Amino acid sequence: MGKTLFDKVWDAHVVKQIDGGIDVLYIDRHLIHEVTSPQAFSELETRNLPLFRKEKMVATPDHNIPTKDQHLPIKDALSKHQVDRLLENCAKYDVELYGLGHPFQGIVHVIGPELGITLPGRTMVCGDSHTSTHGAFGAIAFGIGTSQVAQVMATQCLLQSKPKTMRITIDGELNKGVLAKDVILHIIAELTAAGGTGYFIEYAGAAIRSLSMEARMTVCNMSIEMGARGGMIAPDETTFDYIEGREFTPKGEAFEQAVAYWKTLHSDADAVFDQEYHFDAADIEPMITYGTNPGMGIKIKGNIPERLAASSQDSFHKSLDYMGFLPGESLMGKEINHVFIGSCTNSRIEDLRIVADYVKGKKKAAHVQAMIVPGSKQVEKQAIAEGLDLILKEAGFELREPGCSACLGMNDDKVPAGAYCVSTSNRNFEGRQGPGARTLLASPLVAAVTAVQGKIVDITEFLN
């Protein structure tokens, strides 16, 4: 029997198997940030353990940093302390660090791919659930807790039960105005917020193959939102073209050799998955969420359901009460006061281009606060080089400096209690963007149109 892409990469990293069917899994690259690493460094110290493979680690602050005036000292004392601890720990253990102001700084899941740290066939972890993003390159990448961060620091390995495999195939061609974000929101709405739990997903089919690397990252990024540990896409020419020539990618002959190996990283024709789903791209329309988990999504033109098979009526109603919506209601015409474009899901150059392309020559609605936060210093630099910053400024958008920002509201970038925010981020949980904030997840295009119209509209009517 053939092997799946997941099996090929996983099996190549198993050091040994122990009791209970648990594998000792070798990790090729470890990304760290300021929020989930300090306790792991402390654990090394408490146990008097050295850092095993510092050259396989990269650090950057992203979760808890301001997105304004990054050249100045951080004002919030606790945030400053946490970022300082990252700096001290990286200096002490000699870990590669891209601190504030460094040209490579950014959201971990944006900088890994753009620097060529993320490569097909690698195993990658980070103390952040959206590590699944890197699977877009055919890597096995997943989020871990801080105890596991310490384990990787000490041994470059983790103890893991091998997840089951799932393949999601999307055939056909995507409709106009439908972006990768709509694809993944559609899938999660169909499979529910727990539908992928216990699985590692492979995304396949013509619609997936047609996506750029940025778009593939958006899809894999949200695998965790259906409970899956990760998602991956077999590498192809699109992948190799993206990778070639980046800061840390193999060069010259080494690159050619790597490509030859990467071309073997696909599911064999006779590989068997534990679970398979098929979707038709033609059925996917621009999406938006109405509830408090990412599985609560609808076609933007559609109505909120009367009930949800995945939830008890009690939980469903609690969720709608929080959002201020009613069962069966349409979201068309709902006034929106906040638009957030950013996060590891949608803050790459392609996302900024989509927004700028739509808002060029237009103005945001007067009552909307529109914030756009690039995923990295490199994205910011590219946006400026292309003049996107001026277009966005003209349209009334505030372009901030790179970081996780209002995706999780750890810094000052919060949505006020009760306010609605159309957001390109990944989670619409209660209070995620600030206590009482109400988040509606959507694509960068939906977000851009919403900012200009000031309300939820059928975006397809506004596209050329």
Add this chain to the structure above:
Amino acid sequence: MEKVVKVLSRAVPLSNEDIDTDQIIPARFLKATSREGFGENLFRDWRYNADNSPKESFVLNNATYEGSVLVAGKNFGCGSSREHAAWSLYDYGFRVVVSSFFADIFKGNALNNGLLPVQVSEDFLQELMETVKLRPDTEVEVDLVNQSISFNEFEESFEVNSYKKECLINGYDDIDYLVSIKNEIEAFEKQAITI
């Protein structure tokens, strides 16, 4: 890690489904650099009003309910990988979370901190939830060695990986084991595909 063998305690019922780690511990309380003290902000926004006064309707503010067992709706711990969620539950005093379904990363984090996730059938969960709500003095017994959970006349067995069970019973961490096989890891590195 503290050993876990048997827990006999009253329980706290929290019937919400899909309780995500942002509810368990909101991101703005993740700024600490040690593992201690997160219990204070456990379920912060459900537990306290904006002016920091307790929300009387929330179960943790209801003195009727107490104990080291949390009984929660399905898909508990979904969302972020923040281990702070497990730390905050443990720091508050919980030693067991009972639900009909757990998110993967949370489950792993809980096991790495001596917090036992006990996955039961939906029927058992509903029976337990209703019983505890009506009779707060109900005692729940969780026996890790026999992998069983019981209250009144009800009993169900639960799954736990045999390796993780040994770790919990003996108070071992994964890191102890991994450090002990460093030679094998180094040998693996010499023959592995490295790109």
